[in-house]
Amino acid sequence: MTNYKPQRSHPEWTRIEAFVKDACSLAAPKTTYTASLLLTVTSAFALWCVADQGWPLQADVIFSRQAIDMYCSQENPDRSEGTRRNYRAILMRVSEVVAPEEHPDAMTPLSRKRIAEPYSNEEMDEFSLWAVGQNSTEKRRRAMLMLAFCAGAGLKSSDVSTIYPDDVVVDNLGITITVGGTNPRLVPLEGQWETWMIAILAQVPRDIPIWGKPNRTLDGKLLSSFTQYTVGQRPRGDRLRATWSVDHLRAGTRIKELMRALGVDKFESLPRYLEFVDALDDDCYRTELRGEVRP
Structure with missing residues (x-):
């Protein structure tokens, strides 16, 4: 010892x-x-x-x-x-x-499901610089794609490798992404990421996933395997996805539509995401609930 x-x-x-x-x-x-x-x-x-x-x-x-x-x-x-x-x-x-006297309080149950903490606006600005500052064309494209897919559409790491160029549709209402697999859904891309997505689509071949051919078969580790070889402070896919969820909750996106984009029937983590959403002051609270609620 x-x-x-x-x-x-x-x-x-x-x-x-x-x-x-x-x-x-x-x-x-x-x-x-x-x-x-x-x-x-x-x-x-x-x-x-x-x-x-x-x-x-x-x-x-x-x-x-x-x-x-x-x-x-x-x-x-x-x-x-x-x-x-x-x-x-x-x-x-x-x-x-x-320290036998230091045992008065109950411990936090480890079985309680946790969520990843969302990034701040300042951190997201830094990650945009991180993406365009990578030292190769492929790394820059994948870094930009990671931010667009995860922070702009709430996609999981396992979703990212499955998206082909034909799954991304650009029209007069914006951009939508068709996600297949075991959790199929149509997800609108947030407007701030549309310019990047259009630029990426112009660069990639049509017959392989936009991400390219991954170097490993474990799709759930796709993003972490990529970011470990990038330069600078790198983002985490789960935190980008949490950022997307919290941003929509802050913006007032209807829960049903958010669940539709997430591809879930139950939103069990909603209370923990709401911890990151500021409450309205009393006047705004009254105004919010005083308005007409019937369509």
Whole structure:
């Protein structure tokens, strides 16, 4: 245990090393976990608390149930449910040993379905610059297409690779995208992305998907596999899709039509999306509901 160092060096490690190793040394005899596993999980957690959150290096703060709850529920949302449950169990066991008084509050159930957080307008502006700033024609086209499909039409990663040029129709009402597969639907493209889409359609062959031939068969990983080789701060497909949903809710798009574009019969995540929609002030609230409601 004394020779342990994190696989990735961090400038804060020297400051927290003794704290982490002391905690794991106390907990190890009272747990079934190996010292290596305790150190790996606890060191990553402590670095997050100190370096990312700026919390003081105190056992009752770092190993509080609230801190563990935040870390396991929010940090690195790409982790599987099973991994997060295991991390929570390990950290809770350490906490019970080194901070036994810090267990008053109920934990957030990990089974609660979460949603990706939407991007701000400023972040979306940055991603537009990210797309046009890629270092090859193909990367620029795919980056622009990712933003248009996900932030402009709410498409999933698994949808993107299935769209052919003939699935995109341009007419006097704008642009529509026909999505096939197991969730077929017709989705209007937001107007702000139409110029990009028209330019892309003029560049691609008609007999293959607009995205091109993907390098992997797992369509659900298509976008993340692409963005990892791009330059700059890259967007996430699920957050772009959340941005599209929240933007429409903020604009007052009818829920039924939004569900139609999403291709869903139930909008179970609606309450969590509405958390990102500002409430009206009292005057606007009254005006909104005072108007005629019958068509």
